Amino acid sequence: MDNSEGSNKLAKFSSLTLEDIVSIEAINSEYINVTNSALNSTQSKELLINAITSAEQASIAKRPPKNTKLYIRIKTKNDTIGLNLMVPLTKRCEMYFVVVDRVYDGESYTQDSYGRFIATGLYEFLVEAKLVNES
Numbered sequence: 183m184d185n186s187e188g189s190n191k192l193a194k195f196s197s198l199t200l201e202d203i204v205s206i207e208a209i210n211s212e213y214i215n216v217t218n219s220a221l222n223s224t225q226s227k228e229l230l231i232n233a234i235t236s237a238e239q240a241s242i243a244k245r246p247p248k249n250t251k252l253y254i255r256i257k258t259k260n261d262t263i264g265l266n267l268m269v270p271l272t273k274r275c276e277m278y279f280v281v282v283d284r285v286y287d288g289e290s291y292t293q294d295s296y297g298r299f300i301a302t303g304l305y306e307f308l309v310e311a312k313l314v315n316e317s
Contacts (some may be wrong), residue, residue, distance in 0.1 A: 188281035189239065191263055196235040198258060200227050201228030207255040208313055221311040229310050230256070233303035234265075237279075240300040245260040247271070252313065253284065264293070267304060269314060277304040 184215040199246040206227065207217045220226060256263050264282040281296040 186297075188295075191281050191296060192234055192237055192299065194261065195256065195263055198200075198231055198233065200224055203227050203231075203256045204257045204259060206230065207257075207312075208311070209227065209253040209255070211251045216313060218312055221313065225258075225311070226307060226311040229307035230254075230302060233301045233307055236298040236303060237301035240278055240298045242298060249278075253282075255284070266293075266295075268309075269308065270305075273305060275302050275305065276300050277302075279304065280292075 185264075187237070191219040202207045206221050207215060208221055212215050246268045247270045249270050251266045252269050254265045254267060256265070262283075267281050268278040268280075270277065278298060278300050280298050282293045283296070284291050284293040309316045
């Protein structure tokens with residue numbers, strides 16, 4: 183697992199503008215595509231860019247809180263980045279995620295990981311994108 187490569191991938195995305203993002207997709211832990219129109223709203227894109235910009239490398243030693251996995255794929259004109267979000271079951275201000283390259287073959291996927299990060303603002307993105315219920 184190469185953290186520096188993950189940092190480089192994130193750095194590329196932190197300099198994006200809203201117009202650079204072609205699409206954002208979300209796939210839940212049952213491999214169901216839960217993409218919706220709110221996910222690609224201007225507000226959602228802004229929150230996601232801001233969260234990625236604030237991300238820091240996370241120690242592998244620290245365990246994330248109990249969570250459910252959500253895969254987010256961000257497509258730009260030139261590139262794709264995957265984020266495996268560890269969505270806390272209880273609301274928290276910080277969220278862990280792993281930068282990944284995921285390739286589907288129709289039934290399953292293979293994935294390369296590029297380091298674990300922690301960011302604030304991802305929960306707000308998920309609420310705005312209607313991927314979690316604000317309770």
